[in-house]
Each structure stands twice: as C-alpha cells, then as structure tokens.
Amino acid sequence: MFSSLQKRRILNTVRKIIIPALILLCLVSCSSIKTHFINTVTPRPIADGYKGGVIDDVRLIKCFHWFRDCNVVYEKTYFKRSLEPWLRVNKNLNDDRLFAAELGLLYRTFLYVHLGKAASEKKCISDLVISRDKSTVPVQVLQDINDRVRSKDSSMFHKHDHQKGFWAKLLGAKADGLTVKGEDWHYKGLGVWCKFSSSPTDDEGQLVTNIQVFIGDGFTDPRPMWKSAITGMAREKGFPLSVSVQKFEKNALHTDSSGAGDLFMKNGEYKILQLSDLHVGVSSQECGITCSEDLKTTRFISYVLAEEHPDLVIFTGDLIDGLNTLDFQAALLKATEPIILAGIPWLISWGTSDFSRFASKGQILDFVEQLPFCLNRPNKRLLEYVPPHTTNNALSLSNENGLVGILYILDSTSSENSADFLASAYKQTTDCLFGDLLYSLAFQHSPIPEYRPSGAFPIIGSYNEKEPLDIAQLGVGDTLKKLGVQALSCGNEHANDCCLFDEGIWLCYSGQTGVAGHSPSDSDLSTVRLFRVNDRIKEITTWKRNTNSPDEVYDYQFLFNDKQ
Known part of the structure; x- marks a missing residue:
C-alpha cells in the first residue's frame, strides 16, 4: 500500500502531465472547432473559386458538408496563423464530386490556393509538383535539393502522412507535414510540394499564375507556358486527376488568335488539313483500349503535320465522345495537342458528339476560344452582321494584291440558318475587302x-453510307452554288471518304480520322483529307492520307481550275 506522502506525489505527477495535455488538447480542439464554425457561419465573398493570379500557398483541403461554400474556405496559411480565405481550383462542371481529390463520408477534398501579391514582402509560389505516391519525393524536388538527399537519415525518406485517429479524421485534422528547411521546396501534405520564389519578385515567367485540374489519365498539357504538375493522380473513388500550372510571360510566343479572320497565302499557295470524327475520350471507365487508340490517332496526325506542313487545320466535328467523357477540357486538349504543339492555326465545325453531360455548350465554346492558335471566335468584321454567339464563321483568304478567297466554317448542329449566314458573310467580306x-x-x-x-454522277473514293440524313439543312446547297463555292467537305459518315459532283459543286467527305470512332468497316483506319489552293496556276486540288500507307497520298483530284 502507498503511504499518504507517496499518493500525494503520484497525484502531483499525474496533474503535471494531464493538465498540460488537457490544455494542449483544448487548444487543438478549439482551433479545429473555430475553423469549422467560421466556415459554417461566415458569409463568403462573391467568388467562383480561383480564376488565376499569383499565389503564396497551395494545399489539398477538406470541405465538409456543413461548410457554407466550398468555393471559398477559411484556413491558416504558411505565412499567417490567422484564418484566411482560400479559393478552390474549380472546373466548369456541374458536379464537383468529379474533380474532388478525395470523397469522404462527411467531406470532399479539393485543391485550394491562397492568393498572393507579386513584389510583396511574402514569397510567392514559383513551381508546383504533386507526387502520385504520398510517401515518396518527386524526382524534380530531389534534383533541386540533392544536397539534402545525401543524408541517409533525412526525413524525406520517411513516410510523410502519419496515421490519424478517428476523431482527428472526423474533425479534419491535418497530417504531419514535412518542410525541407533551408530549401525552396516545401511539403504541404497529401503529396503536394510547392516551391517558393527565391525572393519577392514579379518577374514574368518566374511565378505560377494559374492552376487547372483535369479528369482522366493519358493527358499532357500542350499549351505554351503550361506544364503538368501531375498526370494520373489516383483516387479511391473516381477517375485519376491531372493538374497543370501556368507561368505567364507577355513576351512569349503569341498564341491568341481571337477575332482574327484574315488568312494570307505563302508563295501563292494555301494548304488546309481536314480532320473529322476523332471521338477522343480521356476519362472513360474503359480507358485502356480507347486511350491507346487515341494515341494512335494523335501520332498519325503529328506525322501528317510533319509531312504536309498545312497552313490551317479544320476539325469537322465529333472531336470528343461527349457521351463517355467526363472532362471535355481534357478531351479537347488531347484532340488538339498535335496542332497546338505545331503552332498551326485551327478551328472547329461542331459535331453531334461535341457536348458534355456536365457542362453547357457556352462553357465549351469559352474554353475552346481561349486555346492557343484557335480561330473559332467570329472575326470582328462579321460581328455586327451575324446573330450574337454565332458558331458559324467565315475567313478571308488574301495574297499581296488583296482578297482571293473565302473559307466558310458552318455549324450543322446549330439552330441558326446557315444559308442566311453564308449570304451575310459573303456580302460583308466582299464589301470590306x-x-x-x-x-x-x-x-x-x-x-x-x-x-x-x-x-x-462523278465520284472519287468510297461511298458506303447512304442512309437518309438526320438534318435537312434545306437551302444551304443552293446558297453555296449561288455564291460560287467550289467544294463543301464534311465528316459524320465514317465509311465515306469520297468526293462526288453535283450541279457545279464538289461534295466531299474527309473520312474518319479517329481510330476509336468505330466505323462500319475498317474501324482501325485513320484518314485525313487535304486541300491546296494554288493561286499561281489558279486551281484547287485535294487528296488523302491514311494509316495503312501514311507515306503515300491517294485519290488526288482537281476541284477547280480557272482554265476550265
């Protein structure tokens, strides 16, 4: 039995241990409760999430179901211990579960940023890398801090995310983070590594100015000034995520073609590459076969670009497989990747599969018009004379002496009358130029x-699909003939790649470019069509290439000769 003196000593010792522990627990709990309270009751600033700008912190943060708004949450930052507003890196999708890094019973985890100010006393983030395996350090980080790596007992070789108890998980307690002190890279938890600028600066190209999240695997960001922070980040629920970061530079290669509508011949020639029915999908659950077929398609397109050096690329619809694609942005970037990397102007004539189950047509148009080298926005000369938000377009083709041609890009999925647009575009172009x-x-x-x-009727090529047409488009053919259009070329019917002649106009098909498009025959064959306007000898010619014999051209024919 313990004496009374021993009991008092034991009691005092227990008090010395328990009381500080209770105080510490209270502080931690109060801090967590305060965070939840602020996020539940505090009115949010009007914000749709992160829209770009320099940042001084980035982190994966849990947004609990009782939080007032997940677009903005209040958390502590690297520089301040007080609660600050963080902006979610959003997507133009109507279901935020699609781009959540983690789906818990009571919460969803998203990528958040804290806005910074260039040239302020705080350092801003200059790079971002996310590790697929949270217990390992990305190669880029290891290369930058290789002096630290030489230490065998470095904490970088230990597991970064430590186990948390039930109540800690419930209240959203953070995992122990690892900070590489004395270095620019800092570990932010859950595999996120950010690099701070070496000094406060607003030098262009030195700071991260935008972050975007994409859904799906097999994705590489082709846009200039953008790089992938991670591709294929695995999730327990949902498809993998990819994250891209931008470092904007004003003096970088000019890629904004918005509003441009004037094309110019080089050495008296102008070459057009037509691609159709790619049916790209990067986030399908059965991505294995589809993604490999998409890769075959983009490789073939890259080969054709290198061989033909076209001046313009025109997609005639069905770039993406809207029904089976979660993220239209990732699919469109994948479809246009070879063209953007080649720096060639391009535009889209929309098809029936170019839609998203999780976004509006307007959101898709806005994204496409911001992509490098895209000419989809109607040129300024036509804006006053066509309906608002038109998806039809007309581009003038000129040489050193002035206007020589017009290219009409029509949207057969639109309710707008294409015949009226053709007449208006012709009049405004010929009156102004x-x-x-x-x-x-x-x-x-x-x-x-x-x-x-x-x-x-005269025909060159394959003409296998002859079913009744779904869309009548009455009056378009008569208007094309009246305006003197020499050829109309379309897609849609995968098994047709011919040109046929009807009362003064050639009617062509491009053939199916996408290997995964599933045509009735030769579903693994990828085909493209090219057009060349030669002003030196006053003629228009066309030919095709396919994956069976990519080095060869075939079905070469004349569409127009001024001597005829």
Missing part, C-alpha cells in the same frame, strides 16, 4: 441533301 474573289470552300460536320444525288 478589295480583290478578285476566285476561290471558295466550305466545311461542316453533317452532309446536306445534295450528298444523296440520284442517277449517275
């Missing part, structure tokens, strides 16, 4: 009724 209009070509996704001629 001087020259001798000699060449006219039109492109759209779906064929018009004239693609089903009766009797005998």
